[in-house]
Every structure is written in C-alpha cells, then in structure tokens.
Amino acid sequence: MFQRYQAALSQRQEEAQFRSPHTYTPVDATHVIYHGSTYLMMASNNYLGLTHHPHVQARAKHAVDTYGTGSGGARLTSGSFPLFEELETKLAAWKGTEAALTFTAGFMANLGTITALAKPGDIIFSDQWNHASLIDGCRLSGATVKVYPHKDIATLEAMLQDSAASSMRFIITDGVFSMDGDLTPLPELLDLANRYDALLIVDDAHATGVIGDGRGTAHHFHCESPRIITTGTMSKALGAIGGYVCGTQTMIDYIINHSRPFIFATALSPADIGASIGALEVLEDDPSVYANLRINTEYMHHALRSLGIPGSSDTPIFPIIIGSNEDTLSASRICKEHRIILSAIRPPTVPVNTGRLRLTVTASHTQQDLQTVIEILQKLPTVTKL
Template sequence: MYKFFKEQLDSKIENHNLRTLREYCPLDAVRVKRDDKEYLMMASNNYLGLTFDTRVIEGALKGAQQYGTGSGGSRLVSGTFPLFTELERSLAKFKNTEKALVFNTGYMANVGTISAVADKNTIIFSDALNHASIIDGCRLSRGTVKTYSHCDIDELKYLLKQVDRNTRKLIVTDGVFSMDGDIAPLDKLYELSRDYNALLMVDDAHATGTIGNGHGTAAYFGLEKEVDIQLGTLSKSLGSVGGYVAANSTIIDYLVNTSRSFIFSTALSPADIGAALAALQVLETDASVLARLHENVNYMADQLISMGIDATNETPIFPILIGRNEDTLAVSDYLYEDGIIGTAIRPPTVPIGESRIRLTVTAAHNKEQIDYVCQSLQNAMKQL
C-alpha cells in the first residue's frame, strides 16, 4: 500500500501537480511573513479584510471570556449557548429568511444540507463547476445527479423536461463560482425551479460580503424571499470560521433533525461565533468596508484589462488563465520571488488544460499594492 501511495505522489510530481503546505505568519489582513521576508497575500478569501479588524477581534475575545474556549459537545447533546442563538437570528435577518442554522464549516453545511434534503428518490441538477462540497453532498445523498454545463440554462431546462413534475427535484448552484468569479444566473434558475416544481439552493460562500450589497446572490437578483435554501460561510468575508444555512423554519427544523454533519459534530467555539457575529454587524453597519472592496475590485479590473487580460467579473476573484501546469507554476514562482502570493490552481480543482493563477483582492489592499501585483504579473507572463 505504501508503494501505491508513493507511486501516486511521484505521478503528481511528474505532472507538475504536487501540493505542499507552506507556513506563513500573518502580519495583517494582506501581509504575511516567511523566513524573515514579507509577502503580499493575493490568494485569500478574506474579502472584507476583517480578520484583523479590532471590532471582530473584540467579538472573539468577548465570546471566549464569557463562554470559555470550547463548546464541549454537539448542540443537541450539550445545548446551545446564547451567542449561537444571536448569530442565527442575525443571519436569518441578514438573508431575509425565517431561520438560519450554523455548521462547523461551509463544506459541512453543503454536505449536511444536500444529503439531508435529497435522497435516493430525488433528482439533483448541479452546475458543472459547482464546488467540491456540493459535489460530495450530491454523492452522499444517493440521489440521481444530472450535471448541466456551466450556467447553461437551456441545457438545464432540457434536463428538467425529461423528469416527471411530481418527482422530487433539487437545483443547486454556487452563487459566485470560486475559481472563475462569475455569478450564477439565479434569476433564470429561479424561474425554472418554479416552472418545474424543484427546490432551489444557492451556495453564497463567495457571494456573502461581495455582491447584493453584501447580502449575496439572492439579494443581487432581488430574490431573497424566493430562493428555498441560501447557504454561506463565516470563514471568508466574515473573517471567522464556520458555515450556515438560511431557509424557512420547516427546512431548518428538518436539518436539525436529519443533517448528520450538524448532529454529530461538536459545536464551534464561542470565539468563532463571537467573531462572526461582530463581523456581520460590521458588514451591516459600516458601509465603508464594502465600498473599499468594490473600489479595489474595479481598480484591479481596470489594470488587468489594460494589460489585455479579461477581467469583466463584478467579484473580487480574478482568474488568470494560463493552461499548462508547469507554466502556471512558473508564473506563481515569479510572483513569489517578487514577494507576492498568487497560488497556482491546477487539476482537479480546475479542468485539465485550464490551470490558472487565482488572484483575489480585498477591502484591505491599497492601490499601490494592486499596481505592484499587476506589474509583476505582466512581467511574469512575458517570461512564458
């Protein structure tokens, strides 16, 4: 067995696809340190730059000081402390739904929700570029999965037409796609879900805090009260850790009773919940944070477009498509030598032949840093 593992790792090395861990010491929301050298972080999902915000840190400290360092057990066994109740009420209000439920990670929220609301008698319609956690949730549900081409409404409609109207159906999509930064056509998906009697679920992991005035994809399309299930994370724009599901009370109560990743997990720590609650309050009350993000997104898009790079997305995710693994690694290494972390994204995260540098800009970056990154990227691309 060890020989098999070694052969698989050797194959990844040969294909320029081996992943390794690097240790960084964060200095602030956009700078890290390694071996006495500072680097500019351009690969983080900390979109609002709240990980070092004093208000969020104070929320984490208050949570730990009031309720201790750990939760001690799952919420159905050892109970729910008041911070959880406050956060879930705030999330439900934020997403304009009846209730919300917090999970330990966004991954667990997707896996736990899909595998609970869908079963072997359910047909799931899933976008081809959905996140791995959605894909795994579909597999665990044992439902029949029909994958439609990325954002292809006509193909989805064709697939829906082949299914009996009374069959249980779920349409599931990312709101903002994590590797491409584009926005799902949720308005058209909603129309199809009503026409063909299907539940509609959107994963707002990369949409919360970035689009829809920070409220996500449903808000972006004016469908907050229409989408059946809105899922998100606390670990990106909200600067903490965890995931959540927002929906009507029937669905949330059903998840409390059937979602295995919720039922059988020790709850998040009070510090995690306190930080998330404080970050949510910042997002809702401090308009300057979101304004800085949008300003930086527009500025970086303009810089990249001037370099001949397609950067028409409205989100903080800028995929720099390169193609071959070795070329992508070369660009990433060039950036690294210039003190910039721009991670090489390779298969299976993206399709073969579509390796890329995934750059992300945050509210905490400044224009000088963005200029430096774009200039370094332009120099790196010239080396190919």
C-alpha cells in the same frame, strides 16, 4: 502495502500536481511573513479584511472570556449556548430569511443540507463547476445527480423536462463560482424552479460580503422565494470559521432533525461565533468596508483589462489563466520572487490546461498594493490575453 500511495504521489509530482502547505505568519489582513520576509497576500478569501478588524477581534475575545474556548459537545446534547441564537438571528436577518442554522464549516453546511433534504429517488441538477462540497453532498445524498453545462439554462430546462414529475427535484449551484468569479444566473434558475416545482440551493460562500451590498446572490438579483435555500461560510468575507444554511423555518427545523453533520458534530467554538457576529455587525454599521471592496475590485478589473487580461468586475476573484501545470507553477514562483503570494491553481480544481493564478483583492489592499501586482503580472510571459 504502501506502494500504491507512493506511486500515486510520484505521479502527482511528475504531472506537476503535487501539493504541500506553506507556512505563512499573518501580519495584518494583506501581508504575511514567509521565511523571514514580508509578502503581499493576493490569494486570500479574506475579502473584507475582517480577520484583523478590531471589533471582530474584540467580539471573539469577549466570547472566549464569557463562554470558554470550546463548545463542549454537539448542539443537541450539550454544546449550544446564547451566542448561537444571536448569530443565527443575525444571519437570517442579513440574508432576509425566516431562520438560519450554523455548522462547523461551509463544507459541512453543504454536506449537511444536501444529504438532509435530498434522498434516493430524488433528482439533483448540479452546475458543472460547482464547488467540491456541493458535488460531494450530491453524491452522498443517494439522489440521482444530473450535471448540466456551466450556467446553461437551455440545457438545464431540457433536462428538467425529461425528468420524472413524480420525483423531488433540486437545482444546486454556487452563487459566485470560486475559480472564475462569475455569477450564477439566479433569476433564470428561480424561474425554472418555479415552473418545474424544484428547490433551489445556492452556495453563497464567495457571495456573502461580496455582492448584493454584502448580503449575497439573492439580494444582488432581487430574488426572494421560499424555494431558495442559501448555504455559505463565515470563513471568507466574515473573517472567521463555520458554515450556515438560511431558509424557511420549516426547512431549518427539518435540517436540524435530519442532518448528520449537524446532529453528530461538536459545535463551533465561542471565538468562532463571536468573530462571526462581530463581522456581521461591521457590515451592518460600516458600509465603507463593502464600498472599499467594490472600489478595489473595479480598480483591478480596469487595470487587468488594460493588460489584455479578461475578467469581470462583479467579484474580487480574477483568474489569471496560464495553461499548463508547469507554466502555472513557474508564474507563481516568479510572483513569489517579487514577494507576492499568488498560488498556482491546477487540476483537478480547474480543467486540464487552464491552470491559473487565482488573484483576489480585498477591502484592505491599497491601490499601491494593486499597482505593484499589475507591474509584476506584466512581466509574466505565459499569461493568456484577450
């Protein structure tokens, strides 16, 4: 009975793809304790360092003191309370949309939004490097899914031209692609959505708090349209947990009434909501947090370029391409020997032979932290250069 599972695990080990979690004890936004020693964390999505911000923590504690530790049920039965309305109002205002709705995770926001809106007979056009949650949402919707090459506008338009005009059409993309840190060509996608009467779903998980003055992809590109539906998460730059979708009031009302991950899941805990509200308040009241992230991103970009390592200054995500699974694991171990956490990213998360160290900088890193990392990267023999 269990042989096939053991065989699959053995194969993962042989291919250097076996994974298991490591237990880190956070000290602050940029350091962790691992096996009794302090390490510099360079693999976190805590882009603004808000997990340890006093106001965010105070908001979470106050929410627990006021509402308890759990929501007690799904939103449509017993699990909704005033904090939800406060958070969703703030999210909609931050994103510049009519309304917003929260989910228990960003993954569930994508599943819940796509499966609610897209149905059998519809056609979804999905970017080749979309996040797994978008891919799974497309599959579960029952719609016909057509994958277009990464950011290839010409091919996408040809696919749209060949699609049935009678079908409901969706273009689905990450705003910031999580493994390469590049941006979707949103103005061109919106132009196609307008010309071919499609809805455009943009996952802002790695864009919120990161680009567009922290407001995300649409704000970065100055794109406003009721066709754009934005999903995302509070678990990255906002330093909390939970997902969201923002759009017109009609779209949000429809999702409330048709999204199984919303209807049947127990709602977010008060601490999660309180922390998310606190994070948005920090972004509203203290632009220096976002400014610090931009400064550190530019610093790392120029430092990596000086080493011949390619990368963009648009986002704080820097893929340090290694190649094989074995070499990628070796590079990660070397970093850990120097007390730097840089996780080995391997297939199927990224294409075969593009294993990498996914380096991320945050607003809380010091320039000394970043310089320390640069010095270690110089010692890695397997880093792909320009």
